[in-house]
Amino acid sequence: MTRNLEIEAERQTLADEVTKLFQAYRGPLLRYLMSLGVPVAVGEEIVQEVFLSLFQHLQEGKSRANLRGWIFRVAHNLALKERQRGVRRPQVDLDEQYPCPAPDPENSAAESQRHRRLMAVVRALPQQDQQCLHLRAEGLRYREIAEVLGISLGAVALALSRSVLKATSAEAVR
Amino acid sequence: MNHISDAELMMLADNELPEDRSAEVRRHVKDCWNCLARQAELQGGLAEFLQARAGAFDMQLSAIDGPAALLRARMKAVRPERRQLPWNRLALVAAVAVAGFWWLQWDIEHPLKPDSRLTPGATMAMSREEVCAVPDADEMRLVPASMAGQVFNSYGIQPTPRIYEVDYLIAPALGGATDPKNLWPQPYAAGVWNAGVKDALESHLRDLVCKGAIDLSTAQREIATDWIAAYRKYFHTDKPLSAHASFRKDLPWE
Numbered sequence: 001m002t003r004n005l006e007i008e009a010e011r012q013t014l015a016d017e018v019t020k021l022f023q024a025y026r027g028p029l030l031r032y033l034m035s036l037g038v039p040v041a042v043g044e045e046i047v048q049e050v051f052l053s054l055f056q057h058l059q060e061g062k063s064r065a066n067l068r069g070w071i072f073r074v075a076h077n078l079a080l081k082e083r084q085r086g087v088r089r090p091q092v093d094l095d096e097q098y099p100c101p102a103p104d105p106e107n108s109a110a111e112s113q114r115h116r117r118l119m120a121v122v123r124a125l126p127q128q129d130q131q132c133l134h135l136r137a138e139g140l141r142y143r144e145i146a147e148v149l150g151i152s153l154g155a156v157a158l159a160l161s162r163s164v165l166k167a168t169s170a171e172a173v174r
Numbered sequence: 175m176n177h178i179s180d181a182e183l184m185m186l187a188d189n190e191l192p193e194d195r196s197a198e199v200r201r202h203v204k205d206c207w208n209c210l211a212r213q214a215e216l217q218g219g220l221a222e223f224l225q226a227r228a229g230a231f232d233m234q235l236s237a238i239d240g241p242a243a244l245l246r247a248r249m250k251a252v253r254p255e256r257r258q259l260p261w262n263r264l265a266l267v268a269a270v271a272v273a274g275f276w277w278l279q280w281d282i283e284h285p286l287k288p289d290s291r292l293t294p295g296a297t298m299a300m301s302r303e304e305v306c307a308v309p310d311a312d313e314m315r316l317v318p319a320s321m322a323g324q325v326f327n328s329y330g331i332q333p334t335p336r337i338y339e340v341d342y343l344i345a346p347a348l349g350g351a352t353d354p355k356n357l358w359p360q361p362y363a364a365g366v367w368n369a370g371v372k373d374a375l376e377s378h379l380r381d382l383v384c385k386g387a388i389d390l391s392t393a394q395r396e397i398a399t400d401w402i403a404a405y406r407k408y409f410h411t412d413k414p415l416s417a418h419a420s421f422r423k424d425l426p427w428e
Contacts, residue, residue, distance in 0.1 A: 115226035168219035
């Protein structure tokens with residue numbers, strides 16, 4: 001009986017921990033998933049799946065090293081699977097997916113137009129370069145990005161420098 | 175000193191260089207106008223991207239309370255026993271496969287059904303709610319190597335790569351247990367009634383169970399008794415649907 005209570009308390013602690021992580025990373029994960037072209041509603045479902053897997057992962061006493069990297073990697077892989085499955089779903093129009101930024105009195109119209117153009121340039125970049133940029137934007141360290149995408153640290157640095165320069169120089173030309 | 179690449183300047187800006195290299199690069203950049211300009215361009219460009227991106231995504235996020243509550247409910251539904259399931263400690267035997275010569279003589283129209291004495295089917299004690307609360311994940315292929323060996327042994331098969339998969343009779347997504355009593359060697363090339371077709375049936379049954387159209391125990395019993403008969407019954411067809419021949423459960427993602 002005491003043992004059962006202990007197990008229940010342990011589960012509760014884990015559930016609390018996972019909920020905290022969910023609160024911290026749901027937004028970043030959803031933004032990253034949207035950047036991969038996943039519709040918001042499907043993204044929410046993927047994020048649920050990620051944290052349910054995390055709960056089980058921790059319950060099974062598996063590695064706690066770099067949970068943020070783990071979370072993003074699982075989300076990334078689920079999104080790719082979702083995309084493979086996507087033949088059954090209408091493709092998401094990325095222009096709709098990235099709506100125009102809301103009018104902001106502090107942002108001039110010219111600035112939001114520049115931002116839209118920049119995002120359009122980013123969307124035209126190679127897939128992996130885009131993923132590096134979006135993961136970097138969510139605050140992941142290069143080592144974590146490399147782990148999520150299964151590429152080397154050098155490849156991450158190269159992709160980031162290349163795509164930042166491409167995006168901003170293309171923007172300046174217009 | 176050698177030219178500093180854009181990639182290294184980017185790493186410097188992001189504080190990603192190892193300490194000794196970082197000091198070296200900093201020293202160089204201090205006296206290199208060209209490097210300074212490129213570094214500024216990289217930093218400015220990244221900042222601009224971050225700003226543009228924030229504007230594009232933030233407005234779409236809804237309140238977190240609903241999704242957080244849903245997650246808590248789902249975690250509650252995960253049974254504690256799950257932690258004792260053997261696939262914790264498994265080597266990932268993604269579709270353990272084997273061969274023998276005799277399979278070549280296999281009548282390809284003939285389905286391999288599990289031997290009901292060796293593989294009667296075994297389930298975990300899970301309710302419908304519990305089965306449906308856990309996403310239909312890919313633990314399908316996570317059979318410990320030692321257990322797979324045991325299964326081949328009991329069927330008297332000499333394992334050789336890529337001919338068989340060790341399949342669950344009752345899929346984990348339907349509450350099936352990782353237990354030799356619930357595992358059997360299924361040939362990939364078993365003609366029309368192959369592993370892909372069975373996977374399609376499992377998905378369909380799970381949908382029916384989670385929609386409440388049939389009982390979990392009924393689904394488990396029917397798939398364990400004669401999965402081909404169950405397929406015919408639930409898909410209203412004598413032969414496997416062509417789309418199902420190549421139906422594949424996704425590969426494990428971890």
